[in-house]
Amino acid sequence: MLTDSLQIVYERPHTLTPVITHYCPGCTHGIVQRLVAEVLQEMDLRENTIGVASVGCSVFAYNYFDCDFAEAAHGRAPAMATGIKRVHPKRTVFTYQGDGDLASIGLAEIVHAATRGENFTVIFVNNGVYGMTGGQMAPTTLPGMKTTSSPAGRDVETMGYPLRMAELLATVGGASYIVRRSVHDPGHINQTKKAIKTAFQVQQQEMGFALVEVLSSCPINWGMTPVEALAYIKDKMIPYFPLGDFKIAENVKALKV
Numbered sequence: 001m002l003t004d005s006l007q008i009v010y011e012r013p014h015t016l017t018p019v020i021t022h023y024c025p026g027c028t029h030g031i032v033q034r035l036v037a038e039v040l041q042e043m044d045l046r047e048n049t050i051g052v053a054s055v056g057c058s059v060f061a062y063n064y065f066d067c068d069f070a071e072a073a074h075g076r077a078p079a080m081a082t083g084i085k086r087v088h089p090k091r092t093v094f095t096y097q098g099d100g101d102l103a104s105i106g107l108a109e110i111v112h113a114a115t116r117g118e119n120f121t122v123i124f125v126n127n128g129v130y131g132m133t134g135g136q137m138a139p140t141t142l143p144g145m146k147t148t149s150s151p152a153g154r155d156v157e158t159m160g161y162p163l164r165m166a167e168l169l170a171t172v173g174g175a176s177y178i179v180r181r182s183v184h185d186p187g188h189i190n191q192t193k194k195a196i197k198t199a200f201q202v203q204q205q206e207m208g209f210a211l212v213e214v215l216s217s218c219p220i221n222w223g224m225t226p227v228e229a230l231a232y233i234k235d236k237m238i239p240y241f242p243l244g245d246f247k248i249a250e251n252v253k254a255l256k257v
Helices: 029-042 057-063 077-087 099-105 107-116 165-169 186-204 226-240
Strands: 049-053 068-071 092-098 121-126 175-182 209-215 244-248
Touching: 029 057, 029 092, 029 121, 029 186, 049 057, 049 077, 057 068, 057 092, 077 092, 077 107, 092 099, 092 186, 099 107, 099 121, 099 165, 107 165, 107 209, 121 186, 165 175, 165 209, 165 244, 175 186, 175 226, 186 209, 209 226
Parallel strands: 049 068, 049 092, 092 121, 121 209, 175 209
Antiparallel strands: 175 244
16 A cells, blocks of 8 residues: 555654644744754753743744743843743743844843843744734834835834844853854755754753844735745845854854754
């Protein structure tokens, strides 16, 4: 029989719950969360992990990860993660945040957590807009990019320039691992997973603050098809937000992923 020759090549990691997510069609949040879940399972960290969801598209992350989770107010996930990690220093703690959350109302929290060298991991998903609330301009919205609050496009003369968070945090003394990756094609998805694993290894080895910024698509709010949105990441986002390693401490360089 044909079925006798079939072989399972992939299964949902046990660290993801078997539920349908709230994400829009074509949104790559689901890919990023799958990568985090795979890493937690492969590193056997699920039973010891506490995640912190923030407000934004990430607000229901606690429904999708099968591990302990806490919900933070908008922008305050780094502050909550700091408290959790200090009370439970042997637990693996990570935040899952978007750009409207981390780079706007939560900018002070993330900068000072990095400055203090807090030993937790940040997964920062950058899609250039406030996704959950209707596609308004975010601190990471590209020059000229149209949003519901900048219908003529972002004018840098009056609205300022987009924040490059990885570059900014790389200047902070307490940060140990700051990188930017993307999930617009399979090759880059694999690279993103390696970076996420390294970020958790940094925490396991008590090496300090680690952040992986991931360029992600938002087809609905961008007014594009899912395929067009992936091309937009490659053609528009990456030139402004270049992929790469922005800070890797000397002790982190010795880690083998």
